[in-house]
Amino acid sequence: MVPGLKVVAANVDTLTRASRELAADNQILHELHQQKKDCIWEIADLKKQLKIAEEKKQTVEEKLSIQIKRLMTREKAVEKEVLSIDLMERVRVSALLREVVE
16 A cells, blocks of 8 residues: 555544544533523523512411411400400409498
């Protein structure tokens, strides 16, 4: 074989191998790029879910706050009623004691 042809054949083999390796690397890069896109979409979806969860949390907190205020108002009303009844009972007991004493 002609020495120059040997060099050309070796270069063709090297270029062919390099071309295959480059194609394999490009395939890996393409797959990684696709994975990156998938991650971006997943992150966006999770951010939307987080926003919805935060809005629901805020709504629940607001509802609970309203319920707490209502219960506190009711508690105060019940306490006033208890004090009123207690006062009336004391008045009755005092009246009964006066009757017994007289």
